[in-house]
Amino acid sequence: MRAVQITRFGGPEVLDVVDLPEPEPGDGQKLYDVSTAGINFADTHQIENSYLSAQTLPLTPGAEFVGTPSGGGQRVVGLLDGGGYAEKVVAHDFLTWAVPDGVTDEQALAVVLQGATAWHLLRTSAHLVAGETVVVIAGAGGVGSLAIQLARRWGAGRVIATASSPEKRALTEELGADVSVDPALADDDPTGFTAALREANGGRPVDVVLEMTGGHVFDGSLAALAPFGRLVTYGMASRTPPQPVNPTSLMATSRAVIGFWLAHCMRRPEMMDAALGELLPLVAEGALRPVIGGRYPLTAVREAHQDLRARRTTGKLVLDPTR
Structure with a gap:
């Protein structure tokens, strides 16, 4: 499968598109065909090893995806420990959520990590x-x-x-x-x-x-x-x-x-369920408007990171693994 891999730490120049073996699911996981992968600012820290947790090489960045189980099934949006910039990923069942009809891949990706972060910043941390x-x-x-x-x-x-x-x-x-x-x-x-x-x-x-x-x-x-x-x-x-x-x-x-770091909520699935259980229906109803910043081919991943770091973008950036 095609995926983005880094073998050295640095800026966007270290992002390479390569062929890798398909990942194999473990207990409580499924293999998914990725239709869209999300990009987050944290990914720019991950590839230079300046993130909250130390990184090891080689690695495939990416913490979120939208896809369907290999062989068919319900479209889901999911969170990952890494590996999202790829044609296929494995994800834990408790970190995937069904995408409602009428919600696009980009909209689902906008809320699964960044939306959940906004939800918990206001509700859990700030107690607005x-x-x-x-x-x-x-x-x-x-x-x-x-x-x-x-x-x-x-x-x-x-x-x-x-x-x-x-x-x-x-x-x-x-x-x-x-x-x-x-x-x-x-x-x-x-x-x-x-x-x-x-x-x-x-x-x-x-x-x-x-x-x-x-x-x-x-x-x-x-x-x-x-x-x-x-x-x-x-x-x-x-x-x-x-x-x-x-x-x-x-x-x-x-x-x-x-x-606040969303990773701690990911270790308590009920906290993620609370956020996504409210956010995805709001998007489906048109009551919450995710701002979509751009869809880049997987082969343009360096450009996506350059644009993000240079503050040339607004809203959610995503990768198309089919291009």
């Missing part, structure tokens, strides 16, 4: 309360675009999004953000970003920030929190760590910093 102000960093991205809609649906009093271009900021407002902010305000000094977030909230501090950039964006977001505000960190797209957080300052301001 109706009326609170929510800041969504990278609001035009796969997680952010869904988090904006879910925060609005679940009663946020005000939703503030950040995005790196006028077009992306316009998209966040179309999705339900009340106002959008340019994250470049944090490039040199986090205090300017703090001021911009508070200004976007009518001069008041904010209650919840969903943050995945790191660096000055994290620093400025934390300073913008109100007492009992929560910053949930789930990425470091800038590859720049923020300033260390002083526990004394958290006590003095009654603020919280909460980490």
